[in-house]
Amino acid sequence: xxxxxxxxxxxxxxxxxxxxxxxxxxxxxxxxxxxxxxxxxxxxxxxxxxxxxxxxxxxxxxxxxxxxxxxxxxxxxxxxxxxxxxxxxxxxxxxxxxxxxxxxxxxxxxxxxxxxxxxxxxxxxxxxxxxxxxxxxxxxxxxxxxxxxxxxxxxxxxxxxxxxxxxxxxxxxxxxxxxxxxxxxxxxxxxxxxxxxxxxxxxxxxxxxxxxxxxxxxxxxxxxxxxxxxxxxxxxxxxxxxxxxxxxxxxxxxxxxxxxxxxxxxxxxxxxxxxxxxxxxxxxxxxxxxxxxxxxxxxxxxxxxxxxxxxxxxxxxxxxxxxxxxxxxxxx
Amino acid sequence: xxxxxxxxxxxxxxxxxxxxxxxxxxxxxxxxxxxxxxxxxxxxxxxxxxxxxxxxxxxxxxxxxxxxxxxxxxxxxxxxxxxxxxxxxxxxxxxxxxxxxxxxxxxxxxxxxxxxxxxxxxxxxxxxxxxxxxxxxxxxxxxxxxxxxxxxxxxxxxxxxxxxxxxxxxxxxxxxxxxxxxxxxxxxxxxxxxxxxxxxxxxxxxxxxxxxxxxxxxxxxxxxxxxxxxxxxxxxxxxxxxxxxxxxxxxxxxxxxxxxxxxxxxxxxxxxxxxxxxxxxxxxxxxxxxxxxxxxxxxxxxxxxxxxxxxxxxxxxxxxxxxxxxxxxxxx
Numbered sequence: 001x002x003x004x005x006x007x008x009x010x011x012x013x014x015x016x017x018x019x020x021x022x023x024x025x026x027x028x029x030x031x032x033x034x035x036x037x038x039x040x041x042x043x044x045x046x047x048x049x050x051x052x053x054x055x056x057x058x059x060x061x062x063x064x065x066x067x068x069x070x071x072x073x074x075x076x077x078x079x080x081x082x083x084x085x086x087x088x089x090x091x092x093x094x095x096x097x098x099x100x101x102x103x104x105x106x107x108x109x110x111x112x113x114x115x116x117x118x119x120x121x122x123x124x125x126x127x128x129x130x131x132x133x134x135x136x137x138x139x140x141x142x143x144x145x146x147x148x149x150x151x152x153x154x155x156x157x158x159x160x161x162x163x164x165x166x167x168x169x170x171x172x173x174x175x176x177x178x179x180x181x182x183x184x185x186x187x188x189x190x191x192x193x194x195x196x197x198x199x200x201x202x203x204x205x206x207x208x209x210x211x212x213x214x215x216x217x218x219x220x221x222x223x224x225x226x227x228x229x230x231x232x233x234x235x236x237x238x239x240x241x242x243x244x245x246x247x248x249x250x251x252x253x254x255x256x257x258x259x260x261x262x263x264x265x266x267x268x269x270x271x272x273x274x275x276x277x278x279x280x281x282x283x284x285x286x287x288x289x290x291x292x293x294x295x296x297x298x299x300x301x302x303x304x305x306x307x308x309x310x311x312x313x314x315x316x317x318x319x320x321x322x323x324x325x326x327x328x329x330x331x332x
Numbered sequence: 333x334x335x336x337x338x339x340x341x342x343x344x345x346x347x348x349x350x351x352x353x354x355x356x357x358x359x360x361x362x363x364x365x366x367x368x369x370x371x372x373x374x375x376x377x378x379x380x381x382x383x384x385x386x387x388x389x390x391x392x393x394x395x396x397x398x399x400x401x402x403x404x405x406x407x408x409x410x411x412x413x414x415x416x417x418x419x420x421x422x423x424x425x426x427x428x429x430x431x432x433x434x435x436x437x438x439x440x441x442x443x444x445x446x447x448x449x450x451x452x453x454x455x456x457x458x459x460x461x462x463x464x465x466x467x468x469x470x471x472x473x474x475x476x477x478x479x480x481x482x483x484x485x486x487x488x489x490x491x492x493x494x495x496x497x498x499x500x501x502x503x504x505x506x507x508x509x510x511x512x513x514x515x516x517x518x519x520x521x522x523x524x525x526x527x528x529x530x531x532x533x534x535x536x537x538x539x540x541x542x543x544x545x546x547x548x549x550x551x552x553x554x555x556x557x558x559x560x561x562x563x564x565x566x567x568x569x570x571x572x573x574x575x576x577x578x579x580x581x582x583x584x585x586x587x588x589x590x591x592x593x594x595x596x597x598x599x600x601x602x603x604x605x606x607x608x609x610x611x612x613x614x615x616x617x618x619x620x621x622x623x624x625x626x627x628x629x630x631x632x633x634x635x636x637x638x639x640x641x642x643x644x645x646x647x648x649x650x651x652x653x654x655x656x657x658x659x660x661x662x663x664x
Contacts, residue, residue, distance in 0.1 A: 053590075218589055218590055222589065237589075237592055237593055238593075239593060240589060240590040240593060243587075243589075243590040244590075249588075249590040249591070250587045250588065250590075251587050251588075251589055251590055252587070253585030253586065253587050254585065254586045254587070254589060255575075255582045255583050255584070255585050255586070256581075256582065256583075257550055257554065257569075257572060257575075257583055257586060257599075258385075258550055258572040258575040258576075258581040258582075258583055259581070259601075260569055260599070260600070260601030261569055261570075261571060261572060261601040261602075261603070262601070262603065263601065264600070264601050264602055264603060264606060265600070265601050266598060266599070266600040266601075267589075267592070267598070267599040267600070268592070268596070268597070268598040268599070268600075269591075269592030269593040269594070269595065269596050269597050269598075270593075270596050271593070271594065271596060274596060
């Protein structure tokens with residue numbers, strides 16, 4: 001049966017930090033699934049930093065880029081059944097119809113909350129895991145620095161590094177988040193970069209240098225980390241949130257790159273497509289860590305699709321802790 | 333017999349571009365080779381950009397860091413005979429005595445001028461070769477950009493890339509050097525970065541993007557190249573001459589690093605110790621290329637050890653073409 005839905009559309013090109021008025025909620029009707037199609041009700045929309053640069057490129061009057069975890073409500077598609085949990089590239093809306101492209105079924109472990117498949121066992125966790133192990137070539141016992149360490153990706157990265165026996169330094173933007181890092185996630189040293197300049201703090205907190213810097217920030221954080229890198233250090237670059245709110249993705253200036261020469265440092269940008277061969281191992285390992293409590297997480301949940309712009313702005317402002325999500329369907 | 337020698341010493345810490353008054357010529361006497369030692373007469377001193385950052389660190393009243401090609405005058409060392417040609421880490425002086433550490437014998441091909449073992453078949457050529465092939469993972473037919481393309485390293489890099497069938501863009505600082513690049517070294521597009529901003533020039537000269545940027549400059553060149561990098565592009569960083577004359581090796585600001593994320597670009601600093609396994613193959617291949625004319629070179633030669641400061645300053649100022657050397661012993 002055709003169903004009422006709501007979508008959030010981008011209606012004005014943001015300059016700098018997005019504003020609520022850059023978005024509007026649009027009421028739509030989603031048709032029945034046709035032959036070879038599914039109709040999905042989203043449960044949780046994922047709110048990700050990577051959406052921000054895409055707001056500068058996407059067409060206006062369409063939903064922002066984003067993933068969502070949903071439930072198949074109707075299926076006339078051979079690979080999907082009603083009730084299946086699916087991950088789709090159809091965020092910022094309540095319902096959608098798809099021919100299956102961009103949608104994958106989640107074999108959710110019933111002993112875990114389904115929402116973890118949007119973060120710790122989902123894309124955020126996977127980029128942290130593969131970024132550290134495959135791109136960063138993390139070795140047991142190394143010195144590791146993670147920026148946005150209390151975010152969805154960073155909070156998994158610091159825990160994976162701790163599970164590998166590393167000394168882990170995490171930076172974040174509040175004392176509350178620092179406490180979460182040290183008290184619950186067992187990070188060795190937390191830096192509140194809003195209280196102490198990151199360059200000064202790293203000198204103190206990384207006395208044995210840095211072997212792997214998992215970079216989510218770029219700009220001043222990268223500038224401060226480069227002179228601290230040890231020989232043959234690696235910098236997997238997952239994101240550069242410092243550049244996301246600027247025109248042309250310009251970051252704060254980095255002037256310390258010459259440090260990479262004699263120390264033979266590698267800086268490498270990556271996306272999770274670079275290590276899909278790790279996906280099954282990651283899923284098994286992370287599900288186990290969540291079940292035995294080795295990996296912890298927090299969720300910052302906004303209620304209702306209409307709160308998506310506030311969720312995105314809150315996440316980009318550094319107000320949130322852990323994974324930012326929007327609960328779309330009540331009671332799940 | 334003890335022999336008179338002269339050395340160039342650093343006597344004042346340079347700020348910015350070194351000045352002649354930062355150096356002085358010191359007369360010394362070099363003793364006979366003792367048991368297990370050699371006495372060497374330098375023929376050519378190598379003048380390299382990498383000496384500049386070391387001037388900020390080395391002790392005063394000692395010679396700058398640098399290599400030299402010399403001839404063994406006395407040997408009481410089992411691995412060396414009188415008349416051997418050796419490469420030693422004893423530049424900026426006429427003669428020296430060594431126990432053999434930091435000195436290696438050169439099996440010079442008699443049909444080549446001996447000076448090529450200080451550049452095309454020496455360290456400059458080897459970092460170009462290994463930097464492109466091993467660190468840059470250069471593939472046949474790729475789009476390649478080389479900065480300081482008319483220098484000792486760059487001029488070999490552009491020719492190695494041409495020999496691999498690549499489209500090659502080179503940047504340098506004068507029209508004369510641009511003509512050498514296009515007319516003699518067969519570079520596809522030469523950029524005089526002093527005439528046109530490098531960012532503007534690259535947009536025009538790299539219509540198909542850049543797969544490998546062989547970086548000798550950093551700063552504005554790296555900033556301009558990053559937005560032009562193709563997916564999975566590589567940036568081997570051999571040097572950052574833009575940072576060498578500044579305190580703390582600070583380069584001109586780079587603000588375009590976020591381009592590495594979605595294009596999954598790798599930036600990697602290296603030294604030639606990273607690919608010593610290629611040394612024999614390189615020597616054989618490069619000797620062949622020099623003999624059959626596939627690789628060309630130029631030398632900017634200063635006469636006499638006392639001209640070493642002028643040679644270093646000339647090279648750092650971009651006045652020279654090809655390899656900068658100082659001829660130490662007359663008639664060779």
